[in-house]
Amino acid sequence: xxxxxxxxxxxxxxxxxxxxxxxxxxxxxxxxxxxxxxxxxxxxxxxxxxxxxxxxxxxxxxxxxxxxxxxxxxxxxxxxxxxxxxxxxxxxxxxxxxxxxxxxxxxxxxxxxxxxxxxxxxxxxxxxxxxxxxxxx
Amino acid sequence: xxxxxxxxxxxxxxxxxxxxxxxxxxxxxxxxxxxxxxxxxxxxxxxxxxxxxxxxxxxxxxxxxxxxxxxxxxxxxxxxxxxxxxxxxxxxxxxxxxxxxxxxxxxxxxxxxxxxxxxxxxxx
Numbered sequence: 432x433x434x435x436x437x438x439x440x441x442x443x444x445x446x447x448x449x450x451x452x453x454x455x456x457x458x459x460x461x462x463x464x465x466x467x468x469x470x471x472x473x474x475x476x477x478x479x480x481x482x483x484x485x486x487x488x489x490x491x492x493x494x495x496x497x498x499x500x501x502x503x504x505x506x507x508x509x510x511x512x513x514x515x516x517x518x519x520x521x522x523x524x525x526x527x528x529x530x531x532x533x534x535x536x537x538x539x540x541x542x543x544x545x546x547x548x549x550x551x552x553x554x555x556x557x558x559x560x561x562x563x564x565x566x567x568x
Numbered sequence: 569x570x571x572x573x574x575x576x577x578x579x580x581x582x583x584x585x586x587x588x589x590x591x592x593x594x595x596x597x598x599x600x601x602x603x604x605x606x607x608x609x610x611x612x613x614x615x616x617x618x619x620x621x622x623x624x625x626x627x628x629x630x631x632x633x634x635x636x637x638x639x640x641x642x643x644x645x646x647x648x649x650x651x652x653x654x655x656x657x658x659x660x661x662x663x664x665x666x667x668x669x670x671x672x673x674x675x676x677x678x679x680x681x682x683x684x685x686x687x688x689x690x691x692x
Contacts, residue, residue: 444690478594479589479590479591479692518597519594549601550597550601551601551604551605553598553690554578554598554601554602554605554688557687557688558574558688563688565690565691567691
């Protein structure tokens with residue numbers, strides 16, 4: 432185990448869409464709590480409707496938590512990898528610049544630090560991290 | 569994960585019926601990819617997930633792809649450890665004998681051991 436002094440490397444799997452389900456709120460709060468206790472949140476994998484978390488176009492009302500910005504802050508502050516399942520994303524209209532070009536779309540909806548990834552990286556996260564915690568609707 | 573979990577099978581729990589959203593299909597995708605990566609994979613059908621095994625499932629009337637062709641591919645991916653929750657099966661009037669794939673029935677009290685013997689566990 433790579434952990435030092437009981438500190439663990441975490442991966443989260445988010446399967447619920449932002450705002451329509453509690454999964455995202457719960458995942459973010461769990462992530463903040465584990466960091467506060469000195470653990471590392473190394474990877475978040477967005478799958479199923481969780482891929483909507485990666486939309487750069489999300490514009491929630493100003494008096495609500497901005498979930499997309501919260502993920503971006505995690506990536507910037509903690510170096511957390513934000514992986515978005517490419518198969519789940521494409522069929523839901525979430526494309527980065529390269530995929531948008533490849534499919535002849537007029538705009539793109541995913542940008543770094545969110546990165547389109549294969550399911551293989553989800554399987555790998557389950558093996559390489561100390562803990563894998565799923566947040567489903 | 570620590571080395572002692574490396575030999576454990578990866579478990580995918582399927583709890584949604586075909587065409588109940590994309591849960592079943594996206595769960596099966598995880599199983600197929602894990603197997604393609606050389607992992608031993610166990611599938612556990614629970615709740616409405618056992619409907620995936622019901623004979624005669626076809627494509628959805630709204631144009632959704634069926635999942636039986638995917639289940640037919642499991643053996644090709646060396647995914648042969650299929651478990652089905654006995655209670656869920658009985659509640660839906662099904663028995664393992666009539667399922668098109670060989671699935672082992674698991675009693676409620678055996679479920680914790682199945683889950684504890686696997687790592688990681690993905691729940692769909």
